[in-house]
Amino acid sequence: MSTTQFLFSGFGGQGILFAGKFLAYKGLMADKQVSWLPSYGPEMRGGTASCGIILSDDPVGSPIVANPDVLVAMNLPSLDKYESAVVPGGIIFADSTLIERKVERDDVTVYYVPATKIANENNMPTLANMVLMGKILKVLNDFDETSLRASLGKVISAKRADMLETNLKAMQLGADYE
Numbered sequence: 001m002s003t004t005q006f007l008f009s010g011f012g013g014q015g016i017l018f019a020g021k022f023l024a025y026k027g028l029m030a031d032k033q034v035s036w037l038p039s040y041g042p043e044m045r046g047g048t049a050s051c052g053i054i055l056s057d058d059p060v061g062s063p064i065v066a067n068p069d070v071l072v073a074m075n076l077p078s079l080d081k082y083e084s085a086v087v088p089g090g091i092i093f094a095d096s097t098l099i100e101r102k103v104e105r106d107d108v109t110v111y112y113v114p115a116t117k118i119a120n121e122n123n124m125p126t127l128a129n130m131v132l133m134g135k136i137l138k139v140l141n142d143f144d145e146t147s148l149r150a151s152l153g154k155v156i157s158a159k160r161a162d163m164l165e166t167n168l169k170a171m172q173l174g175a176d177y178e
Contacts, residue, residue, distance in 0.1 A: 003054065003057070003060075004054070004069050005052070005067070005069050006054070006055070006071075007053075007065045007068035007072070007085075008050060008053070008072040008074070009050040009073055009075075010050075010073070010074030014049070015128070016040075016049040016051050016129065017038045017051050019129040019133050020038065021036060022130075022155050023055070023133070024053050026142075026148070030055075030147065032055045032056060033055075033058060037051065037063040039051065048077065048078075067085050068085065068086055069087055070086075070092075071091070072093045072132055073099060074095045074098065074132070075099065086105070088107040088108070089109075091109045091111070092110045093110075093111045093132055093135060093136055095132060096115075097117040111135060111139060113131065113132055113177055115131040115135075115174065119170060119173075124170050127170035130167050130170035131177075133170075133171055134171030134173060134175040135175060143175050145168070148168060148171060152168065
């Protein structure tokens with residue numbers, strides 16, 4: 001049995017829910033059992049947003065991610081709030097453009113990715129979430145362009161279909177970041 005619990009967290013407007021939905025569809029297309037549970041404040045932009053995703057070979061009993069295997073923190077308040085919840089041996093991905101401090105734990109693997117900076121430098125300021133997603137999938141050995149393209153096709157609306165290639169490029173930039 002293989003189950004991985006993910007928690008994405010950041011400010012509203014950073015694409016937290018989009019990234020989570022993308023990962024959920026990617027799991028569905030890989031025949032995984034999937035749970036996707038968004039959580040956000042009343043503010044449309046600037047409030048806190050988080051999203052728990054569970055990908056499993058077995059049915060998911062509860063959609064709540066209390067102790068993630070993988071934490072994606074896109075801002076400092078998210079890292080402050082959830083760092084201690086990550087399971088020992090888990091992985092933390094931090095947007096080092098917005099998070100200046102280092103993770104205090106030594107029982108987790110940490111990747112510092114300047115996702116916001118990379119996105120801005122490549123004229124895709126709204127895609128720091130997908131830069132991080134590319135790095136996540138590369139680290140987890142799940143970066144496959146065919147499945148990325150198919151999953152993006154499910155989450156990008158028809159009126160934004162022109163963003164598919166840009167999202168793929170953002171993920172490639174994240175995957176290539178050392």
